[in-house]
Amino acid sequence: MNRLDKIHIAGGTPLHGTIRIQGSKNAALPMMAAALLYPGVSILRNCPKIADVFCMEEILCALGADTWWQEHDLYLDCTKADKTEISGIYTEKMRSSVILLGVLLGRYGKASMGYPGGCVIGKRPVDLHLYALREFGVCIEEKKEFLEAECRKLKGCEIFFAGSSVGATEQAVLTAASAEGKTRIHNCAKEPEIIWLCRFLKRMGIKIQGEGTEKILVEGGAPVKGGDMQVPPDRIVAGTYLCASAATRGKIEIENPPEGELTAFLEVYRKMGGQYEWNSGKLVADSRRVRFPVPLTETAVYPGFPTDLQSPLMAVFATIPGESRIQESVFEDRFKIAEELNRMGAEIKIQGKKAWIRGSFCLKGTKVRAQELRGGAALVIAALAAKGESIVEGYSFIRRGYEDISQDISRLGGKIKKDTGTTIYEDIQQY
Numbered sequence: 369m370n371r372l373d374k375i376h377i378a379g380g381t382p383l384h385g386t387i388r389i390q391g392s393k394n395a396a397l398p399m400m401a402a403a404l405l406y407p408g409v410s411i412l413r414n415c416p417k418i419a420d421v422f423c424m425e426e427i428l429c430a431l432g433a434d435t436w437w438q439e440h441d442l443y444l445d446c447t448k449a450d451k452t453e454i455s456g457i458y459t460e461k462m463r464s465s466v467i468l469l470g471v472l473l474g475r476y477g478k479a480s481m482g483y484p485g486g487c488v489i490g491k492r493p494v495d496l497h498l499y500a501l502r503e504f505g506v507c508i509e510e511k512k513e514f515l516e517a518e519c520r521k522l523k524g525c526e527i528f529f530a531g532s533s534v535g536a537t538e539q540a541v542l543t544a545a546s547a548e549g550k551t552r553i554h555n556c557a558k559e560p561e562i563i564w565l566c567r568f569l570k571r572m573g574i575k576i577q578g579e580g581t582e583k584i585l586v587e588g589g590a591p592v593k594g595g596d597m598q599v600p601p602d603r604i605v606a607g608t609y610l611c612a613s614a615a616t617r618g619k620i621e622i623e624n625p626p627e628g629e630l631t632a633f634l635e636v637y638r639k640m641g642g643q644y645e646w647n648s649g650k651l652v653a654d655s656r657r658v659r660f661p662v663p664l665t666e667t668a669v670y671p672g673f674p675t676d677l678q679s680p681l682m683a684v685f686a687t688i689p690g691e692s693r694i695q696e697s698v699f700e701d702r703f704k705i706a707e708e709l710n711r712m713g714a715e716i717k718i719q720g721k722k723a724w725i726r727g728s729f730c731l732k733g734t735k736v737r738a739q740e741l742r743g744g745a746a747l748v749i750a751a752l753a754a755k756g757e758s759i760v761e762g763y764s765f766i767r768r769g770y771e772d773i774s775q776d777i778s779r780l781g782g783k784i785k786k787d788t789g790t791t792i793y794e795d796i797q798q799y
């Protein structure tokens with residue numbers, strides 16, 4: 369295993385201080401895909417420097433684009449992007465790769481790519497994506513290893529999604545942007561990332577109405593210009609750090625909270641004893657009285673409790689004596705960290721989509737292994753609350769979505785360090 373693929377944590381210090389939240393992964397990735405619609409330069413400001421963004425950047429470069437960074441501003445020049453094939457080596461790393469399909473079809477009339485990867489959290493089919501593309505007149509062959517698609521001209525159409533999907537809604541909106549005429553998309557996902565994508569597309573000159581509601585109308589086919597927009601703060605990263613402060617009973621201030629996007633999370637936070645206030649646009653969260661188990665939290669599509677914060681929340685519940693319950697209603701297999709949390713002293717039982725969590729006041733530090741992004745962040749949270757030292761393996765999963773979790777948590781006083789090759793005991797003596 370890669371020596372740098374772990375994080376060392378000495379738990380037990382309540383997190384205190386002020387933090388600034390990085391740009392959002394799930395908002396930045398579709399904006400990067402949108403940039404490919406324009407043969408010129410688009411700019412994403414405050415773009416997070418995370419593995420998934422670097423992977424999307426590599427894909428765009430492999431398609432012929434030029435990219436460069438100025439601090440946290442990402443410049444994407446898609447003038448010379450003229451290739452239409454994306455290797456499975458890239459797509460298997462990241463779910464969002466699939467939303468390039470409609471954009472490539474709009475620009476070149478053909479595309480082929482490997483199947484998308486992403487977090488291992490149960491089956492993640494692409495049937496809704498393919499349904500939408502077919503409605504635009506695209507012919508798609510689903511081969512064993514890759515998808516092959518072509519079309520003569522994308523035609524505006526009426527799309528009725530059978531279920532709410534963030535990615536498929538993005539796919540439909542992005543494809544509609546280059547389709548001739550009007551497209552009406554029904555039963556759209558209402559997640560904030562859809563709204564951010566539509567705002568970016570509007571900056572590019574595309575006419576869109578209804579984003580954030582169940583019906584989106586796109587008028588496509590007109591010439592576009594380069595997009596230039598600030599990537600919003602990441603609501604899941606903000607929620608993760610609020611969970612870290614809750615698990616350690618600290619008090620933190622978020623300088624740039626994703627306003628209006630944390631409502632469902634903050635409701636649960638209040639139930640567990642957390643107190644918060646909005647102060648001149650900042651969010652101050654005091655977790656010193658966190659101690660109440662929460663009878664039921666169910667993940668749901670927006671504005672419900674976000675599935676991406678389910679594992680971080682489970683880590684907090686693992687620190688609260690009494691029984692809390694979680695129901696995961698979005699993905700079929702997103703409880704992989706329960707076993708690792710049990711090894712730290714929690715008592716978690718899983719039955720299908722339900723988890724019963726009996727927390728312990730005193731989790732114990734140990735070596736645990738992340739298997740996916742948010743589960744990894746959750747193990748960091750549990751380790752911060754635990755007595756003694758922990759090693760969280762699988763840092764490469766965490767890097768997919770968090771720029772530098774150890775630096776952020778260190779700024780809040782947490783004793784955390786990426787592996788440097790020294791022993792954990794030497795590392796901890798340096799704190």
Ligand SMILES: CC(=O)N[C@H]1[C@@H](OP(=O)(O)OP(=O)(O)OC[C@H]2O[C@@H](n3ccc(=O)[nH]c3=O)[C@H](O)[C@@H]2O)O[C@H](CO)[C@@H](O)[C@@H]1O
Nearest residue numbers: 394464491492493494495496497532533534535676698699
């Ligand atoms: C890069 C990105 O933005 N990822 C987010 C996006 O993932 P993603 O876009 O993959 O998630 P979806 O909203 O599409 O998935 C929701 C549900 O729909 C199902 N489904 C989806 C597509 C499809 O063609 N067929 C189908 O059955 C999925 O298996 C899942 O059960 O939204 C999820 C739900 O908020 C988040 O957890 C992810 O962080």
Ligand SMILES: C=C(OP(=O)(O)O)C(=O)O
Nearest residue numbers: 463464486487676741742
């Ligand atoms: C599930 C996630 O990401 P992806 O859809 O990119 O796998 C996530 O961000 O928690």
